Amino acid sequence: FCPGCQALQPPAPRPDLFRLMDCDRSFRIDAQQLQRRFRSLQRAVHPDRFGQRPPKEQFYSEQHSSLINKAYRTLLNPLSRGLYLLELSGVEPVQETDSDADSAFLMEIMEINEKLAEAKNENNLEEIETLIKVKQEELTKEVTTAFERGDLQEAKKLLAKMKYFANLEDKLKAKKVPS
Numbered sequence: 001f002c003p004g005c006q007a008l009q010p011p012a013p014r015p016d017l018f019r020l021m022d023c024d025r026s027f028r029i030d031a032q033q034l035q036r037r038f039r040s041l042q043r044a045v046h047p048d049r050f051g052q053r054p055p056k057e058q059f060y061s062e063q064h065s066s067l068i069n070k071a072y073r074t075l076l077n078p079l080s081r082g083l084y085l086l087e088l089s090g091v092e093p094v095q096e097t098d099s100d101a102d103s104a105f106l107m108e109i110m111e112i113n114e115k116l117a118e119a120k121n122e123n124n125l126e127e128i129e130t131l132i133k134v135k136q137e138e139l140t141k142e143v144t145t146a147f148e149r150g151d152l153q154e155a156k157k158l159l160a161k162m163k164y165f166a167n168l169e170d171k172l173k174a175k176k177v178p179s
Contacts, residue, residue: 008045008057011064017071017084027085027147027155029075038072078140079166082147082159091152094160109164116171125176132172136165 001008018025022037042065043049050061074080083094112128119125139162146155 008050008053008060008064010060011067015067015071016088017074018088020067020071021075023075025085025088027078027082027144029081031076034072034075038068041068078136078143079159079162082143082155082162085147086152086156086159089152091156094156094163105161105164109168112168113171116168116175119175125172129169129172132165132168136162136169139165 016025020041021034023029023034045061045064045068047058047061047065050058053061074084087093112131115124115128119128139158143155143158143162146152146158
């Protein structure tokens with residue numbers, strides 16, 4: 001907001017999402033603090049509050065609201081938060097091949113994919129869902145440790161593995177939705 005006239009100003013071209021959401025630039029975040037900041041920012045700039053303002057301010061309000069939603073989603077999700085931290089550190093984006101083609105890991109992914117393809121009932125799907133959640137939690141802990149050590153290349157490899165599990169989770173959700 002303009003300090004003089006209180007008019008809403010346009011968002012910065014490439015804002016730091018951590019600063020926007022008042023979080024430390026760290027893989028470890030306080031989800032409740034993030035949610036409180038999200039709600040507070042949305043209350044201040046939500047488009048519903050700008051219905052009677054000039055069109056330019058209405059437009060800025062939509063931009064800010066969209067940016068705040070993006071920041072919240074990015075920082076709340078461990079995979080996207082990790083990828084964003086790598087991006088801020090100038091590390092190349094994670095590719096599917098960055099898991100170093102660890103054959104044991106790739107076999108595990110193939111086995112889970114096969115279980116998913118062959119799953120016949122809700123119990124099978126819940127079993128697979130639990131397995132995926134456990135693996136993602138383990139990887140999240142390992143990524144946290146890698147970032148805290150400052151080992152960005154290790155974090156990048158682990159995030160590539162997390163991407164595989166995120167893909168499996170998407171397949172699982174698609175299979176659970178009744179067609």
